[in-house]
Amino acid sequence: MNPSNALVSVIVPIMNAEPYLEQCLDSIEKQTYRNLEIILLNDGSTDNSLSIMQAHAARDSRIAVIDKQNQGYGATCNRGMDEAHGEWISVVEPDDWIEASMYADMLAFAADIEEAGTPLDIVKTPYWRIWMPDTPEQRKLNCSYKKRVNPPRQPFAITDAAHLLTHHPSIWSAIYRASFLKDRGIRFKEIPGAGWADNPFLVETLCQTDRIGYFDTPYYCYREETPEKSAAFAHKNTLLPLERWNDMMDVLERLGVTDKRILRAHNSRGFTYLSGIIEEVDLSHEEVREAAISMFERMDSDLVFSDNEVSPGCKRLFAELRGIPCPPINKLAYAKGLVSQGLYNLGINGFSHTLYNVTTYLKKRSARTGGK
Template sequence: MPRVSIILPVFNVEEYIDRCVNSIIDQTFDDFEAIFVIDGSPDKCEEILKEHSKKDNRIKIFSRSNAGSGYSRNYGLDKSTGEYIYFMDPDDWIDPTLLSEVVNYADKYQVEVAMFGYWSENAQNKKSKSFSNPQLKYYKSNPSIAKDFIKIFTENVVYAPWNKLYKRDFLVKNNLTFPNQKTGQDALFNIEVFRKLSKLLLIPKCYYHYCLFRDNSAGSKFNPSSYDFGMNIISSLEDLLTLWEIDGSQFLEVKKMELIFSEYKNIYRKEAKITPKKLLMLIDESACKDLLSNVSFNSMQTKRNILMYILVKKPSLFYLAKKIGLVI
């Protein structure tokens, strides 16, 4: 039985898959299996992966009809045999010491989840910004995690699965799987993880390279359901904070404002040649208009959030910022 099962859903990443696989093969830690689930991908990903598997029997390939990354991750979890589970995206790549160092931390502290930092990078592999917890922090109870949850959420990327190493027994025992939602299922999954989590380690080091602005990614296309999916996530966050009896009103206000901002960007993608007048009309017709009236300026404590608030309150300014590249 391998120590780690790496699970990757694969769809339309032919241009990036070699880089991803090579970063896995180059790990200084070799006791792993890499499970690639081909999610009905129409490109040559499967052929490329089969060539790699001929040279390395740790690479395992499963092919199924397109159902989304959540289904593929669940399928990979069912096929996995590792003590730890690591979910990775196939258009990204990892540092050579990720598994050796994070597994060592997880073993030492006997945690259910170890969370680490990442680099966000553009298509030219240029690091733009790093995100990681400021210091090593160990939590050994759910109440202690609950007490610091908003701080943890603010300083780390709680939603993503690729910056976490999970204990497989913890996931299986608590029946933690990705839900049936085309986008945002990783956020819903991790909210449920935190609901059950008792032992968490935050590692102040970046190991993961997250590729920004990839063509054909889910985030680059108009999604008519994105607002509803986003509200599902906010509702789940609200339920979790209520369970923990935490006053998260200000925190949730910011999350709602971020959802509105995200929906503006989504609406902007709806038409190739959108005009300010058309953008205003589409915003006026969208569900986020009602949510906007409930968001308070007083909750916007940072410069980033204040700027975002101004842009969503003034769609004409949002249009201008998008046009000149201040908003991507």
């Protein structure tokens, strides 16, 4: 089938999304690419989400509504994949929205690549960050890998763009060939609630094909959590990020991944997740400390100490919790990396947001490394 005529199955897992659902569904229905199968899955909502879904289904014959008991994000996405008939699978979260040409441009890109004779399994793009959503400060910002993914060829394997594995999973700023997911047995981990089930799905997909296509145009608008909501999440679900990091490591080990670029990227995610936790919950908390030690024991110490993108404080914390000596640290190399990061932020999101990032970093630097 010509990729530009392919059926795209859009899976929307919905649980109490009433405030945002109209915007989300409108954005899908108004896609310039019309050959869509829109699968709305009500995951036991107790608000008016189901009524909104049914009203949209009554107006658009492409929409199917599945009303089911609450099982969580992962199980709901799996049900959506089971029900899908499309050649391509897309996931859209119900509090986000997508720009009108997203599927048309993704499929046109796939068609251009496939003219050379190599079918794609994944089409990946950056996304828009909706920062401080629904507040007077709301801004639309570039994500942290915009302009940074430059594979030497198209299509490519993730070893040529391992940088993608250090950032937000953003599984929804992509489409996936349905036969690829089926042939590889790729499913979402079925975790209660939202559960960050996108984390293991990220490595399951990107690490099982050498047919990834990437183009650097954002379409997906991701409504970020405010700092207050993020802090509340850290206190309520303290260990969840490290649990998902371990799930991702399980996937990498099962797939036999040994490439240093991928493992360094995964290490980086682990430090990011731990830093986010200990900003809010002190490392002296026994369960946090034990979980950190358990994660660090799964990291190759040589890869950690030789990585100039891991901060000196994180390296010292790693050595302390592993009970091993910390070798001399090249602070200059890390400082150069910070300057480079600052210039990158300035280029993609402007002065005011870069200043905000620098101020926030300096304010939280000590807390993010346990005072190391």
